[in-house]
Amino acid sequence: MKKAKQIILVSYNLLIAGFMAILGFFSSCSDSSTDEYGSPYALFKAKGNVSSATTQQSIVGIKVMSQQDTVFTGTDGQFEINAGMGIPTGQSFNLKFQDSDGAANGEFQELDTIIEFNNPVFTGGDGHWNQGETEKEFNVQLKGKE
Amino acid sequence: MTVTTIPFRKKLALNLFKTYRHNAVRLHQLNYVLWEATLRCNLSCLHCGSDCKKDTSVGDMPADDFLRAIDQVAEVANPNSTMVVFTGGEPLLRNDLEQVGLSLYQKGFPWGIVTNGMLLNKQRISSLADAGLRSVTVSLDGLEASHCWLRGSKVSFSRALDAVRLLCSVPDVRFDVVTCVNRRNFGELNELLELLLQVGVKEWRIFTIFPIGRANRNPELQLLPEEFKQLFDFISRVRKQKKIKLNYGCEGFLGNYEGEVRDSFFNCRAGINIASILANGSISACPNLRGNFIQGNIYKDNFKDVWEQRYLAFRDRRWTKTGICAGCDFYGYCEGNGMHLRNEQNGELLFCHLQRIMEGERILSGKE
Numbered sequence: 001m002k003k004a005k006q007i008i009l010v011s012y013n014l015l016i017a018g019f020m021a022i023l024g025f026f027s028s029c030s031d032s033s034t035d036e037y038g039s040p041y042a043l044f045k046a047k048g049n050v051s052s053a054t055t056q057q058s059i060v061g062i063k064v065m066s067q068q069d070t071v072f073t074g075t076d077g078q079f080e081i082n083a084g085m086g087i088p089t090g091q092s093f094n095l096k097f098q099d100s101d102g103a104a105n106g107e108f109q110e111l112d113t114i115i116e117f118n119n120p121v122f123t124g125g126d127g128h129w130n131q132g133e134t135e136k137e138f139n140v141q142l143k144g145k146e
Numbered sequence: 147m148t149v150t151t152i153p154f155r156k157k158l159a160l161n162l163f164k165t166y167r168h169n170a171v172r173l174h175q176l177n178y179v180l181w182e183a184t185l186r187c188n189l190s191c192l193h194c195g196s197d198c199k200k201d202t203s204v205g206d207m208p209a210d211d212f213l214r215a216i217d218q219v220a221e222v223a224n225p226n227s228t229m230v231v232f233t234g235g236e237p238l239l240r241n242d243l244e245q246v247g248l249s250l251y252q253k254g255f256p257w258g259i260v261t262n263g264m265l266l267n268k269q270r271i272s273s274l275a276d277a278g279l280r281s282v283t284v285s286l287d288g289l290e291a292s293h294c295w296l297r298g299s300k301v302s303f304s305r306a307l308d309a310v311r312l313l314c315s316v317p318d319v320r321f322d323v324v325t326c327v328n329r330r331n332f333g334e335l336n337e338l339l340e341l342l343l344q345v346g347v348k349e350w351r352i353f354t355i356f357p358i359g360r361a362n363r364n365p366e367l368q369l370l371p372e373e374f375k376q377l378f379d380f381i382s383r384v385r386k387q388k389k390i391k392l393n394y395g396c397e398g399f400l401g402n403y404e405g406e407v408r409d410s411f412f413n414c415r416a417g418i419n420i421a422s423i424l425a426n427g428s429i430s431a432c433p434n435l436r437g438n439f440i441q442g443n444i445y446k447d448n449f450k451d452v453w454e455q456r457y458l459a460f461r462d463r464r465w466t467k468t469g470i471c472a473g474c475d476f477y478g479y480c481e482g483n484g485m486h487l488r489n490e491q492n493g494e495l496l497f498c499h500l501q502r503i504m505e506g507e508r509i510l511s512g513k514e
Contacts, residue, residue: 016166025159
């Protein structure tokens with residue numbers, strides 16, 4: 001089935017479910033009353049500092065990207081990013097560090113790297129699928145452009 | 147007010163739901179897979195819907211074969227929103243459930259089990275939970291005497307109740323109790339409800355026994371029409387009390403009881419959203435759909451191809467409009483009842499819920 005047709009049908013059914021809720025039949029469109037659909041998941045966060053490999057000075061304005069988030073380092077070179085969502089077990093995610101302001105604050109090479117969460121501990125879950133979040137400190141050094 | 151007198155507001159909702167269901171048929175989105183993990187069983191239930199055997203020589207499907215089929219499932223369904231449920235036989239007789247479960251977990255599938263509770267102890271539930279188990283359904287078919295009678299074992303009740311108590315103490319695993327109501331336990335439903343509340347059960351499902359498997363040879367297991375009608379009054383009453391989340395099982399259009407005795411309107415999702423892989427590799431819709439309802443076999447066919455190209459009898463059910471369904475005013479809401487209530491050889495309807503309730507109403511009104 002074509003994607004567009006699929007989207008139309010799903011939207012149509014959401015609309016019907018809405019009308020049924022107005023009529024007082026809130027969960028009549030639910031698939032099952034018993035099983036919890038979805039999968040256990042958790043948020044994996046990374047925070048750290050980006051500095052120059054040559055001068056060890058923190059770098060401001062570095063673009064940090066994961067598959068689901070983009071942030072920039074502050075004046076102290078610090079960043080905090082959602083590295084990814086996933087099954088709450090040991091996971092690894094891609095992080096990319098990119099000099100986004102040209103010559104300002106120095107010029108640095110791009111770094112494509114992997115952050116590994118080994119034996120993560122999760123906090124703040126809801127007791128169901130959402131098992132909360134875990135955080136790891138991840139400091140990187142960027143080489144200057146040649 | 148009779149079961150066939152449906153108020154305007156509910157009729158409007160039922161008509162909307164009919165369109166909803168037809169859209170779901172066109173979407174044909176798989177989101178529930180049952181695996182008949184074994185045919186071996188440690189009980190011999192009078193009403194069993196499977197061809198279960200105590201004989202341990204009946205071979206189980208190798209885990210790798212099942213997991214290979216699951217990889218094909220992942221090509222047509224989003225693992226994160228597709229529940230895999232191990233059934234049987236008694237799935238806990240397999241010693242590799244944890245390995246299979248962990249593999250599913252790593253592939254992103256939530257999974258659960260349906261069990262008689264005989265082998266569920268603290269150690270097993272802990273190892274299953276470590277492998278990602280998310281839901282358990284335990285069968286408890288009445289108070290001690292009637293449960294043991296139906297299950298064919300003197301210790302089956304205490305073991306099942308122990309399992310339920312144990313599950314009440316495990317926070318991460320969602321569970322419910324399922325009761326097959328029959329003529330023996332019908333009179334003790336209020337006491338059973340009290341017991342479940344006392345133990346701490348939050349969700350309860352009630353089924354009635356339908357004439358397939360061993361139950362076909364035990365017609366006395368089925369409620370009398372008046373009892374059948376009174377059962378829905380009981381469920382409706384208990385739901386209004388809101389002490390426990392009680393639902394009637396996923397079968398039968400129930401006329402004006404729709405919206406009163408279960409969360410959802412009647413909707414047989416077999417072959418629309420539900421598939422099953424049987425012990426011999428057969429690909430079906432629900433595990434009790436065999437014979438001509440089999441759509442393929444994992445040892446011969448690719449699951450993805452089967453799901454996408456077959457299941458035609460499930461997706462277009464106009465063929466069910468025969469016999470008593472042909473002239474039924476409610477056919478549009480029901481479309482021939484649950485597929486498991488159709489004869490697996492000739493497709494004839496084995497049981498009509500609405501007709502049974504109407505019969506019960508007639509008998510009860512005659513007694514007044």
